[in-house]
Amino acid sequence: MFAKLKSNFFQYRLIIAVSILSAAIVAYEIQLMHFLTIVQWHHFAYMVISIALLGFGASGTLLSIFRKWMLERIDFLLPFLMISSGILMTVVIRASRHDFFLFDSYTLFVDRSQFSRLLGTYLLFFLPFFSGALAIGLIFIKRISRIGTFYFSDLLGSGLGGILAIFLFWQFSPQEIPSLIAVLPIIAGVIIIHKKVRKYLIPYTILSLSLVVYHLSKPFDLLPSQFKSISYALNLPEAKIDQQISSPYGLVQVVSSPAQRYAPGLSLTYNGNITPSAAIFNNGDWYTSIPNRSDMDTTSILNYTTMALPYSLYEPKRVLLLEIGAGLDIVQALNNGAEKIIAIEPNATVVSLLKNEYASVTDSLFYDPRVEIRVQDPRTFLNQTGEKYDIIQLPLLGSFGGSVGLNALQEENLMTKEAFVEMWQRLTPDGMIVLSSWIDLPPKISLKSAAMISESLESIQIKEPLNHIAAIRSWGTITFVIKKEPLSKMEIAKVILFCEEHNFDPVLLPGITANERVQFNTMEDETFFYDLDGMFSSQREKIIHDYDFNIRSATDNKPYFFQFLRWKKFPDLVKTMGGKSTVFLELGYLITAVTFIQVVILALLFIILPLFRLGFKGGNKSWVVTYFVALGFGYMFLEIVFIKYFVLYLGHPIYSVATVISVMLISSGIGSYYSSRYKTYRVTLLKITGLIAILILLYTFVIGVFLSSTVGLPMIMKILLTVAIIGLPSFFMGMPFPIGLKIVNDDKKSNVPWAWGINGCISVISTSLAVIIAVEMGFIAVMLFAALAYSIAFLSNFFIRTKGIK
Structure with a gap:
């Protein structure tokens, strides 16, 4: 009796x-990731x-090969692996800042020595996940009869981990958080230390906690890439970081320098001073400039930019500004x-800065009675508001000198055809939508914007x-x-006058001539005008089809406005521009493709390697792989x-992502x-996987309409x-994995760690593949593939060899 209580x-x-x-x-x-x-x-x-x-897939490989040896030593290995995971969590991030591992991703494709450093970085960050996954895998194998309970525990913890991360982001710096998280695996290891191995593991625990305390007391330098925007800013004379706030929205830093000025596309006719201004950076990237309203030059300078065009036409009463940054x-x-x-x-952190620490600099701009600040996703606001506006203005797109495609996989929900139509519906009868961007070469952003405008206007007849x-350009x-x-006619005349006064050129305007388009700012290659005009003619589809970059309009189904890479045109670009130059034009999407290839190769290695020990035949291996x-x-x-x-539905991206992931994981855990109640595993799997496939297929066609109607x-x-919407399918999606492992265990116990490893590998591959499918085919296609995957799992159950299986 006592032994049973002790065991429980x-x-x-x-x-x-x-x-x-x-x-x-x-x-x-x-x-x-942060x-x-x-x-x-x-x-x-x-x-x-x-x-x-x-590391999760690799843990399955190791367990498959050394299963017996590890199970014999499980009393020592389990707490040892958990505590080791904690030690590695606190050590590897600091180690990655050492010169031996420090690499710069910008030079990865031009400096071969960076590859060895990248491989070292891979290995460093692989270790804590591998150690932790090995511990979880060992428990699953040892306690396979209670796999439903332990898998519930795993998923519940994972769901709470996402919430924990958000809490830590608000309270601690990026340098402190890894060591604080590291305490948890150490605690997990300590509470399961067996009496007979205590003398070995207690000193190890003390060592691990000592390392945590050391790392907390001596924070390391972040050392961002020399090519990050903040690195350039800090190279300016007398530059310094005035404010630094860590939050779930990112690491927000305010940099000031007497030499730092911001005047996007400023007219060459401007004769005043360009006053220094502090700049805000988020995760090391340029975010916005803080307006100094005490200096009249700062405020008047804005009227010498192309963004002042709508205000030259008439005085608006109601204005909607989307993604305002610091409020320029x-x-x-x-x-x-x-x-x-x-x-x-x-970004709530930026709003807080402007309302508090920098309120005096901006002359309490965010407290002006004429201004109403909303901390919300702008697209969600558009979905919800029924008010009309004289001007709806989008944020300035792109960056000075063009970008290298680092935003290629960033969803731009304001730059889709559906978003444009929503903005159009929110205009007063005489209202205007204002869209501005930096000029990039070769032209991509401006042409894709024009395509979106053209197709959107066409869709509303x-x-x-x-x-x-009216479109105008500066230098x-x-x-x-x-x-x-x-x-x-009067408004057209005002546009022409505005351009003449500021040395801007009209690009699109009824009645303009070819010479008027290059009066002040010449272009070496004027095919841009041909392509731009083509966006509003019957030639649009042909130009989009033939263009070297993807300038087709983004949609809500494929909201990747900054994704310009076209795979079939890539070889031609390499021939024309050279391999290295082409890489730096569209780096972001290329990295995703490279990641996918790397992950597939390593995953196949981890999946195939155990078969040399387990054998390639027998034990329902075809079913195990397929399922x-x-x-x-x-x-x-x-x-x-x-x-x-649900990011669009709930309107706060950080909390929306946390909500979705936590609800999914916790519901799956339940x-x-x-x-665990089910005893006839094969019949249950047929019912559950079939039901999941049907639910996903149903969701594919109704979820968008339902969310739009209840937003x-x-x-x-x-x-x-x-x-309710996420929890329903997620509840059923938590069942197939533990039931499947029970079937594998009943059939051949040695295949259980292999199945665990397969699932770990595929979970990583599927994340990369889902992004690629979404970019190329859209989110609806991803959902259909999800339904197909569960349909395949359903069908595979008909081919289980049922000897010894319930």
Whole structure:
């Protein structure tokens, strides 16, 4: 009796340890992505994380090969691996800042020595995930009879780990968070230390905690890439970081320098001073400049930019500004007589800075009674508001000198055809949409913007779109003004006068001549005008088809406005521009493709390698591969799509992502726990996988319409609907994995770790593949592939050899 109670007590401790370890792994994954985004860029962070997460697949490989040896030593190995995972979490990030590992992603394709450093970085970040996954895998194998309970514990912990990461982002710096997270695996290991190995592991625990304390007391330098925007800014004379705030929105830093000035596309006729201004950087990337309203030069300078064009036509009463940053667009609107301004900014940290620390610099701009600040996703606001505006202005697109495609996989929900139509519907009868961008070479942003404008106006039956558009350019920027009513002769005259006064050139305007387009700012290659005109003619499809870059309009189904790479044109670009130059034109999407190839190669290695020990035949191996591969693809594909839909629905990206992931994981965990009730595994799998496939297929065609029709509900109602919509399929999606492992165990126990490893590998591959499918085919296609994956899992169950299987 006492022995049974003791055994049950240890099992409860084991369940708690799994939850704590899983929470730590997920929180560490999110923190590592955050850290790598700060010091490098999102795409390289994504690449490193993908390789690191293959530690789950590698753990299955090792367990498959050394299963018996490891199970014999499980009392020592389990706590040792958990504590080791904690030690590695606190050590590897600091080690990655050492000269031996420090690499710069910008030079990766031109400096071969960077590859060895990148491989070292892969290995470093692989280790904590591998160690933690090995511990979880060991528990799953040892306690396979209670797999539903332990998988529930794993998923519950993972869901809570995402919430924990957000809390830590608000309270601590990026240098402190890894060491704080590292305490959790150490605690998990300590609570399951067996008495007979205590003398070995207690000193190891003390050492691990000592390392945590040391790293917390001596924070390391972030050392961002020398090519990050903030690195350039800090190279200016007397540059310094005035403010630094860490939050889920990123690491926000304010840099000041007497030599730092901001005047986008400023007219060459401007004779005043360009006053120094502080700049805000988010994760090391340029975010916005802080307007100094105490200096009249700062405020008047805005009227010498192309963005002032709409205010030269008439004085607006109501203005909607989307993604305002530090409020330069607000200053411009106020200076030009706006009576009411609705300003949308999704980054709460930036808004807080402007309302508090920098309120005196901006002359309390965000407290002006004419200004209403909303911290919200701008697209969600458009979906919800029913008010009309004289001007709706989008943020300045692109960057000075062009970009290298680092935003290729960033969803730009304001730059889709559907978003444009929503803005059009929010205009007063005489209202205007204002869209500006930096001029890039070769032209991509301006032409893609024109294509979006043209197709959107066509979709709402505007017969003569060019009569509604005035577009002008300076030496560095281009601005489109799209008016709801056709431009009058007086308005056309005002545009021409504005251009003549500021040395700007009209690009699109009824009645202009070819010479007027290059009067002040000449162009070496004037085919740009041919392509731009073509966007509003019957030649549009031909130009888009023949163009070297992807300039087809973004849609809500494919909202990747900055994705310009076309694979079939890539060889031609390499021949024309050279391999290295082409790489730097579209780096972001290329990195995703490279990541996918790397992950597939390594995953196949981890999946095939155990077969040399287990044998290539017998034990339902064909079913194991088919079934667990399908589960990995189906689950991750649906998660990616849910995140996309509910970020727009809930309106706060950081919290929306956390909500989606946590609800999915916790609901799946509950489903896993409930699956323990089933005894006839094969019949149950047929029912569950079939039901999941049908649910996903149904969601594919109704979820968009349902969310659109309920987007105006109060937030509490939307959260409840979100939990219900995500929770229903997720509950059932938590069942197939533990039931599948029970089938594998009943058939051939040695195949259990192999199945665990397959699922781990495919989960990483599916994340990369889902992004590629979304970019090339759209989110609906990703959802259909998710339904197909679960359909394959369903069909595979007919081919299980049933001897010895319930």
